[in-house]
Amino acid sequence: MPSDTTDALWNRLQAQAERGQHQEPALRDLFQRAVLNHSDLGGALADRIGRTLADGDEQAGPLADRFATLHRNNPQLQVHAWQDLEAIVTRDPAFDDLLAAFLFSKGFLALQAYRLGHQLLQQNERLLAMFIQSRCNQRLSIDINPASRIGSGIMLDHGTGIVIGETAEVGDDVSILQGVTLGGTGKESGDRHPKVRSGVMIGAGAKILGNIEIGEGAKVGAGSIVLHAVAPHTTVVGNPARQVGKPRHPRPALDMDQSFDEG
Template sequence: MSERQSAPPMTNHSRPPVLPPTLSGIDIDALWREIVEGACGCCDPLVKGLLATGIRNHATFGAALAALIGRKLGDRAVADDALSELVTEVFAADPDIVAAAAADLVAIRERDPATGNYATPFLFFKGYHAVQSYRVAHWLWNNGREYLALHLQSRSSELFAVDIHPAARLGRRILFDHGTGIVIGETSVLEDDVSLLQGVTLGGTGKNVGDRHPKVRRGVLIGAGAKILGNIEIGEGAKIGAGSIVLESVAPYTTVVGNPARAVGTRHSSLPAFTMDQMLPPLDYII
């Protein structure tokens, strides 16, 4: 079995997922209409062309997203128009990628207090752009176009300072808040409803090959600068404190902090990725 096939499938926990009503189902056409309406509210003459190119010139969410990825990642090696056409073909082959992108956008609006509408993250949030670029690269990787997938990974890393290996496995409703400095290794798994802040690394511990990166379960919140290393599991609903170094698996609904990280509290329920609550319980001094 090749390394890119070695990542385990995402697990389905015995308890059915309980999602906020606004995330349980998305009408992509209605979402696009709201994005267009939001873009029409701006009267700044210097921004009108940007809004037209990014939003108003496109009939659908998928078409606008394909054009955006092409503009962002296109270069002299793969031109903007050619890349946008490629992304359009990928979306046609797997419409679920577009659905996942819409779900990610809704998650950003729900969780990020700096987001006043859908047009803002769609156009300007590089964490969102990096995840959607990854989704295209992941499809290419799984369909035998590995060098093109790696090219998109490289361009995304250069432009967004976010490095996601195209073989990694990401679920839906993923939020990379700020995005800068996030690194996701080849055999990493992020299940649905995960939120990461800037500077997070999901990495290996050395030169091991095969399945060697973290598995992050549903609803996890990972604070800024945290480093999670090795083939370990971060249980559902866990919270990783900012700056923590995590070298061992974390139990579900448990908060860990420090270097090396240790448990400082547990909860019976709730998913911190939804609330983005980074507060910790009262602590003794910890490095």
């Protein structure tokens, strides 16, 4: 994503916050603190994540400063954040603008916290990475291991109860609803978690267990228990999950249509 695009998006987010001050004066301090007091999305995210995860006001400032440094040194973090934010606005009818998604989507917030933790782990700063994971679990009820690998354009819809294990992989343009587990079977070590390819949609409460592949453009129905690989561009449902048809869209994560054509 070119820098002029990120600048344009930031200007749009700030304009929405400016308008929000007049539309809802009771939230004026929130709009100022969360958006208008910052020069870019990286700084705004660093402050918001620091405040959310801190154990008290004294810890919030140092955490926000540490996270802001990570964003300055790793510009791709901000690019991914914009792509995730746009994914929410595009796919989730509950959020009709950037401001609402930025302020109120805890799935978005947890995902950006994960991205910081993942970067820290790459820098061999394991303790702070694990702190981020633990506090996201406590504060947001979303548990993403910082060692997992997650692409861009991701929507964690609602977010509550999502668990993504250490060796899991999630491709680009994936939508994951609440209560989803990308976990191990409990009997394995090493590479033991699912590999979810691009464009996949995973319905609420689905459990995908073991080092198995969910093929590109596949759809996993709500409440399904998936123990075996899922072919690309197929729909599976049930316990145990079975193929019941094909998605109507080549990337079902993008249209969020949870119905399917049989056959």
